[in-house]
Amino acid sequence: MRDVLRRHYQLELESVPIDQPPNVALGEYALPLAFELAKKLRKPPRKIAEEIVAALQSAKIPGFEKFEVAGTGYINARVHRAEFAQAVATNSISGVPHSSPSTNLAVSTLEDAGEGWGIKPPAAKVLVEHTSINPNKAAHVGHLRNAILGDTFVRLLRASGAQVTVQNYIDNTGVQVADVVVGFVHLEKRSHDDIRKLIALPRFDYLCWDVYARASEWYGKDKANLQVRLDTLHAIEQGKNEMASIADLISTAVLRRHLETMQRLGIEYDFLPRESEILHLHFWDAAFTLLKARNVLKLETEGKNKGCWVMERNSAESAPEKKPGEPTASAGSREQAARAQQPQALRSPHIEDENQKVIVRSSGTVTYVGKDIAYHLWKFGLLGRDFGYRHFYKYPNGHQCWISTEHGEQNHPDFAGVGANYNVVDARQADPQNNVIEAIRALGYAEQAAHYTHFSYEMVALTPRCAAELGYVLSPEEEQKPYIEVSGRKGFGVKADDLIDKLIAAALQEVDSRHPDVAADERRAIASQIAVGALRYFMLKYTKNSVIAFDFKDALSFEGETGPYAQYAVVRALNIFRKAGLFVPSGEKLVAHSGQAPAFEQFFEGADGNEFWELWFAASKLDSIVELCIATTEPAYAAKYVFQLAQLFNNFYHRHHILTEPDEAKKQFLLATVAVVTHSLAQALDMMGITVPRVM
Numbered sequence: 001m002r003d004v005l006r007r008h009y010q011l012e013l014e015s016v017p018i019d020q021p022p023n024v025a026l027g028e029y030a031l032p033l034a035f036e037l038a039k040k041l042r043k044p045p046r047k048i049a050e051e052i053v054a055a056l057q058s059a060k061i062p063g064f065e066k067f068e069v070a071g072t073g074y075i076n077a078r079v080h081r082a083e084f085a086q087a088v089a090t091n092s093i094s095g096v097p098h099s100s101p102s103t104n105l106a107v108s109t110l111e112d113a114g115e116g117w118g119i120k121p122p123a124a125k126v127l128v129e130h131t132s133i134n135p136n137k138a139a140h141v142g143h144l145r146n147a148i149l150g151d152t153f154v155r156l157l158r159a160s161g162a163q164v165t166v167q168n169y170i171d172n173t174g175v176q177v178a179d180v181v182v183g184f185v186h187l188e189k190r191s192h193d194d195i196r197k198l199i200a201l202p203r204f205d206y207l208c209w210d211v212y213a214r215a216s217e218w219y220g221k222d223k224a225n226l227q228v229r230l231d232t233l234h235a236i237e238q239g240k241n242e243m244a245s246i247a248d249l250i251s252t253a254v255l256r257r258h259l260e261t262m263q264r265l266g267i268e269y270d271f272l273p274r275e276s277e278i279l280h281l282h283f284w285d286a287a288f289t290l291l292k293a294r295n296v297l298k299l300e301t302e303g304k305n306k307g308c309w310v311m312e313r314n315s316a317e318s319a320p321e322k323k324p325g326e327p328t329a330s331a332g333s334r335e336q337a338a339r340a341q342q343p344q345a346l347r348s349p350h351i352e353d354e355n356q357k358v359i360v361r362s363s364g365t366v367t368y369v370g371k372d373i374a375y376h377l378w379k380f381g382l383l384g385r386d387f388g389y390r391h392f393y394k395y396p397n398g399h400q401c402w403i404s405t406e407h408g409e410q411n412h413p414d415f416a417g418v419g420a421n422y423n424v425v426d427a428r429q430a431d432p433q434n435n436v437i438e439a440i441r442a443l444g445y446a447e448q449a450a451h452y453t454h455f456s457y458e459m460v461a462l463t464p465r466c467a468a469e470l471g472y473v474l475s476p477e478e479e480q481k482p483y484i485e486v487s488g489r490k491g492f493g494v495k496a497d498d499l500i501d502k503l504i505a506a507a508l509q510e511v512d513s514r515h516p517d518v519a520a521d522e523r524r525a526i527a528s529q530i531a532v533g534a535l536r537y538f539m540l541k542y543t544k545n546s547v548i549a550f551d552f553k554d555a556l557s558f559e560g561e562t563g564p565y566a567q568y569a570v571v572r573a574l575n576i577f578r579k580a581g582l583f584v585p586s587g588e589k590l591v592a593h594s595g596q597a598p599a600f601e602q603f604f605e606g607a608d609g610n611e612f613w614e615l616w617f618a619a620s621k622l623d624s625i626v627e628l629c630i631a632t633t634e635p636a637y638a639a640k641y642v643f644q645l646a647q648l649f650n651n652f653y654h655r656h657h658i659l660t661e662p663d664e665a666k667k668q669f670l671l672a673t674v675a676v677v678t679h680s681l682a683q684a685l686d687m688m689g690i691t692v693p694r695v696m
Contacts, residue, residue: 157630169272582671
């Protein structure tokens with residue numbers, strides 16, 4: 001295409017827009033290029049389209065049957081269906097990883113990419129930071145959206161061939177941890193040894209949930225109690241004292257529980273950097289020296305910010321103003337709760353100018369943005385310092401998760417020096433995230449700033465029905481609301497483990513009724529796969545900027561846009577393979593007994609031809625969907641793809657009697673169609689962290 005534009009119009013285009021017609025009968029690709037060129041060439045779009053089509057037809061582009069002009073200037077491109085399908089089947093039926101589908105080959109040919117096709121893995125190491133729950137109490141439903149989004153994005157990146165490191169930042173010296181320490185020490189009068197004994201009990205994080213809520217209530221009774229919190233926080237930050245030791249004991253125990261909770265959803269981490277080491281290893285000191293040396297910070301000598309070190313910024317970089325009635329973003333980042341929830345005694349007394357950001361207060365304390373600047377300089381390998389590392393948590397599959405320490409083991413992975421960084425942090429943190437990016441850019445690291453992405457998302461709430469099912473008493477006004485916001489500080493919310501348990505119990509009832517002959521242990525394992533699939537899909541099907549109102553009934557439905565619906569489509573396909581004796585499941589992959597693909601051309605013609613072709617063409621799009629998800633940091637595209645492909649397959653399944661088809665050639669084609677679709681569906685679900693049970 002670029003060659004055509006170059007030869008006929010002496011034009012160079014950076015990219016060629018490619019759409020898809022409303023149905024495959026019109027072609028596989030639609031190019032609106034002529035409309036874009038009309039003003040430049042001063043010709044009607046249709047005339048330009050006719051000229052381009054004539055040039056493309058004479059060029060005889062491999063893989064394409066013909067090009068046509070449609071409407072007032074669209075160019076519809078039709079691929080050679082049989083050749084296209086043969087390539088797709090070779091990748092799917094033979095069990096070869098689906099990494100170079102014909103759909104991307106066709107697109108790259110249209111664009112004259114000249115560098116192959118499929119997903120091009122990033123050249124450098126990629127870091128994804130997600131979850132980042134304050135280690136002061138049990139994880140709740142809001143945290144699950146962060147973790148599931150982050151883990152799915154990691155899986156998508158790895159599917160593209162990227163080398164990905166997963167980090168989970170732990171703010172173990174913040175005000176939330178201080179609150180739990182205050183609760184145990186000052187309200188419950190627990191000693192260090194008492195707390196150690198409590199940690200040995202099941203779900204210590206649940207106990208911390210209640211203690212945290214009690215401490216918050218205690219602060220509200222008398223403002224003088226806030227001084228206890230402030231003193232405790234300072235002691236924890238200083239380290240090497242009794243309060244710091246208790247804080248470390250509690251936060252480490254809660255952190256371990258968080259990892260166990262996320263493990264139930266198939267979520268793993270590589271490294272747990274802790275704020276305590278950022279403080280004690282003087283990361284900020286190194287960053288502060290660099291920021292001053294390069295004039296990124298200046299000391300204010302007058303005005304509202306007198307005595308503060310501030311960073312100049314453009315007002316356009318500030319977060320967008322919250323609209324009236326717009327919901328507040330959920331908890332889930334290391335800064336938001338510590339800043340939005342803390343009492344006035346812990347907040348900065350300075351009122352920032354809109355064009356300035358206070359990095360160091362006049363008291364000498366560093367803001368969260370300042371600590372984040374230091375941390376991200378380390379991420380990109382620009383700080384000149386490193387953590388100590390030690391083993392912390394070993395997953396059942398043998399994967400080792402490391403944690404930061406002051407003096408660690410000599411042999412450890414290199415977690416810094418990444419080429420790209422994605423931070424999964426809620427939407428409320430847009431302004432702090434932008435400030436960190438601007439500081440990195442101001443230091444002269446423009447490339448690193450360009451590869452720093454804030455992967456933002458909105459809150460998770462509950463439907464009134466869901467809140468009532470969990471035992472919460474709602475007012476008449478709340479019963480009429482579309483969703484009920486949760487508050488960990490008030491003790492109102494859904495603990496993640498409770499949610500998972502309830503989903504498993506509901507799924508188990510369904511499995512027990514359908515498969516009473518299956519062994520009890522297997523029924524529970526199947527129920528767990530269904531429950532996790534339902535939860536992960538529910539969290540992924542909404543776009544990131546949508547508020548989620550969670551509901552048990554909606555999530556677990558076997559019909560509609562749900563995880564179980566997609567899982568059931570694959571189970572149906574696997575049953576066909578078993579009965580036909582052609583395919584057997586091997587873990588999460590399919591192993592074919594024969595890699596021979598039947599002749600396809602005759603089946604893509606006639607009344608059923610377009611129906612069959614639509615299914616094959618949809619199955620071939622997986623890698624393009626992965627690329628789209630990565631480019632837009634939007635995993636919802638994968639969820640939508642899975643649902644639409646499952647829908648197409650289920651319609652196909654009900655219309656065609658595959659195993660009883662009397663025409664042997666058509667039967668083989670129908671089986672090949674099932675194989676191609678199953679391969680793409682199973683892979684897409686795996687990228688979403690959803691496994692497929694044996695039966696449903």
